[in-house]
Every structure is written in C-alpha cells, then in structure tokens.
Amino acid sequence: MQAERAPRRGFTLVELLVVIAIIxxxxxxxxxxxxxxxxxxxxxxxxxxxxxxxLALLMTHDVSEAFPQGISIPTRGRVGPSWTTNLLPYMxxxxxxxxIYDWLVEKSNNPGLTLAAGDPLIExxxxxxxxxxxxxxxxxxxxxxxxxxxTGNPPNNPQMGTSNYRGxxxxxxxxxxxxxKNVNWLxxxxxxxxxxxxxxxxxxxxxxxxxxxxxxxxxxGPTSISKITDGTSKTIIIGEVEQREPPxxxxxxxxxxxxxxxxxxxxxxxPTWPGSHGDKDDTLFNMWFESRSSVNWYDRDAAxxxxxxxxxxxxxxxxxxxxxxxxxxxxxxxxxxxAGGETDLEF
Numbered sequence: 001m002q003a004e005r006a007p008r009r010g011f012t013l014v015e016l017l018v019v020i021a022i023i024x025x026x027x028x029x030x031x032x033x034x035x036x037x038x039x040x041x042x043x044x045x046x047x048x049x050x051x052x053x054x055l056a057l058l059m060t061h062d063v064s065e066a067f068p069q070g071i072s073i074p075t076r077g078r079v080g081p082s083w084t085t086n087l088l089p090y091m092x093x094x095x096x097x098x099x100i101y102d103w104l105v106e107k108s109n110n111p112g113l114t115l116a117a118g119d120p121l122i123e124x125x126x127x128x129x130x131x132x133x134x135x136x137x138x139x140x141x142x143x144x145x146x147x148x149x150x151t152g153n154p155p156n157n158p159q160m161g162t163s164n165y166r167g168x169x170x171x172x173x174x175x176x177x178x179x180x181k182n183v184n185w186l187x188x189x190x191x192x193x194x195x196x197x198x199x200x201x202x203x204x205x206x207x208x209x210x211x212x213x214x215x216x217x218x219x220x221g222p223t224s225i226s227k228i229t230d231g232t233s234k235t236i237i238i239g240e241v242e243q244r245e246p247p248x249x250x251x252x253x254x255x256x257x258x259x260x261x262x263x264x265x266x267x268x269x270x271p272t273w274p275g276s277h278g279d280k281d282d283t284l285f286n287m288w289f290e291s292r293s294s295v296n297w298y299d300r301d302a303a304x305x306x307x308x309x310x311x312x313x314x315x316x317x318x319x320x321x322x323x324x325x326x327x328x329x330x331x332x333x334x335x336x337x338x339a340g341g342e343t344d345l346e347f
Contacts, residue, residue, distance in 0.1 A: 043312065164305075166241050
C-alpha cells in the first residue's frame with residue numbers, strides 16, 4: 001500500500017499580502033539610507049573634483065606667480081580667456097586650450113571676427129568637461145539658449161558647455177577703476193561683526209575675492225598668495241553653482257568656456273560668436289548672496305548646489321569643504337574676501 005501524502009498547505013492571499021507589505025515597509029525604510037549613502041559618495045567626489053581644480057590653480061600660481069583672473073581683459077574692448085580656459089594646460093587639455101587661445105589672438109586683432117557655421121571651434125565651445133561638473137548635478141551639459149549678441153549670423157540653436165564650478169569674486173565688485181577707493185563695509189548686515197563698527201570705510205581692495213575679474217585699468221593685477229592676508233585656509237577661491245533650467249525671467253545656465261570682451265560699463269562680453277551678452281556672473285559668484293541648495297534657486301550670482309543642506313567650496317590652501325547653508329552669513333561672506341581682516345572664521 002502507498003502511504004497517504006499529507007496535503008500541501010500553500011500561502012493564503014492574506015498571508016501573501018502581509019509578506020508583500022512587510023517587504024514594502026523594509027524597502028521604504030532602507031531606500032532613504034541608500035539614497036543618503038549615494039549622495040554622500042557624490043559629495044565626496046565633488047570635493048575631490050574641486051581639489052583637482054584648486055591643484056591646477058596652484059600650479060598656475062607656481063608658474064605665473066599669481067592666480068589667473070576670473071576673466072581677463074588684455075586691453076579695454078579686447079577679449080581674453082577666463083580662469084577655466086587658463087587652467088586647461090594644467091588639466092591635460094593643452095590641445096583644447098591651444099584651439100581657444102588661437103581664436104582669442106585672432107579675435108583680439110580683429111574684434112569683428114565671427115565663426116562661420118560648421119567651424120570646428122563651435123564644437124569645442126559646446127563641449128563639456130567632467131573636470132568641471134559635480135556628480136550630483138542635473139544641470140544641462142550645454143546651454144542651448146545663451147544670450148548671444150554681436151554681429152554675424154551664428155547657426156541656429158548655438159550651445160555653450162556648462163560648469164558647476166565658478167570663481168569667487170568677493171563681496172563687493174563695483175570697484176570701477178580705483179581699488180583704493182573707500183566704501184562702507186556692508187553697514188547694515190555687518191554692523192559689529194568681527195569688531196567692525198557700523199559704516200566703517202574700507203578700501204574695495206580688501207573686499208574682493210581671489211578670482212576677481214579684471215583688466216589693466218580696473219585692478220592692481222592678478223592675485224598672488226602674498227595678497228591673501230586673511231590666510232589661504234580662510235579664503236574661498238572657487239565654489240559650486242547648480243543652475244537649473246530657469247523660467248523666462250531668470251538668467252541662463254552657467255557657461256564654461258568664458259572668453260571675454262570689455263565694454264565701457266564694466267560688463268564682460270563674449271566674442272560675437274560664440275558671444276553671449278552675459279557678464280562676469282557667467283564665470284564667478286558673489287559672496288554677497290547667501291549660498292542655497294534649493295533646486296528652485298535661480299540666481300546665478302550666488303553659490304548653490306544639488307547637495308542637500310549646503311555646497312562645496314574650495315580654499316586657497318588646496319582644501320575643499322562642504323559648508324552648511326546654516327552658516328552665519330557674515331562669516332560666509334568673510335570667507336570670500338582675500339584681505340578683509342576676517343581671520344577667525346568658523347565654518
């Protein structure tokens with residue numbers, strides 16, 4: 001005789017639903033932790049990326065005995081390379097630098113020069129380099145609608161490569177032609193901060209940043225380490241900008257390959273093609289404005305990031321740090337000056 005087999009008992013529908021619900025709860029509990037771990041890894045990668053950029057800046061300083069200016073103007077009305085372009089030879093991008101530099105030489109000698117449709121340099125300007133991008137960023141690789149100006153008929157839908165990293169130009173940048181001119185030191189917001197009395201006149205030269213834009217008739221020349229009297233470990237040189245796709249009234253994306261042309265009002269323009277009508281806000285940020293991590297923060301004149309709670313900044317000593325958006329605002333702004341006297345800042 002065959003032994004009777006015990007009937008197999010399967011899962012009931014209720015039991016199956018309970019198991020699925022438990023799995024769903026576990027996934028929901030674990031997912032934020034996984035996302036946080038991934039973001040922490042991306043933030044670490046962003047810090048390392050900024051360190052590489054600062055290393056290139058320091059190498060430039062070793063060769064030239066000064067950091068590059070944020071955007072340079074050889075003579076008024078002529079074009080010059082941005083700080084990002086000047087770093088290319090120190091980031092294994094000599095060939096790209098040569099192409100851009102040759103164009104700038106021609107453009108300086110012939111301000112009316114434009115690029116024709118199909119010119120290989122158009123692709124160079126539209127290119128995007130991972131060395132200038134944050135791992136957390138969702139910003140477009142190229143700005144498909146930069147504000148073009150000048151003469152000529154550029155191709156449809158021109159593009160400019162974008163960057164997440166910009167140079168710090170300080171807290172005041174309306175120096176005009178005289179850096180020794182005294183101005184009030186942010187009288188309302190900075191009243192009493194670091195012992196500075198209200199309405200204390202300060203030379204503009206003490207309030208600008210390391211990568212302040214300049215030309216021979218606007219500045220005392222590029223910044224050397226000897227001019228950073230606040231200390232290299234207390235002075236920001238670069239920071240993040242996460243420019244999301246803005247509404248029609250907001251500025252365009254942060255463009256990478258900045259070449260500049262001066263105008264009498266102190267604005268900084270691209271060559272006619274590529275040629276945005278954007279100014280120094282395209283390559284530099286101002287410590288006057290608070291840093292934001294909000295995805296809806298469109299002001300390209302301020303530092304911002306895709307990281308929750310703050311942004312990464314690079315310092316003149318070669319270090320890079322994540323700074324919380326809850327930092328005391330006066331301390332944050334003080335980190336952006338090269339000689340403001342704020343030497344005891346916590347961040």
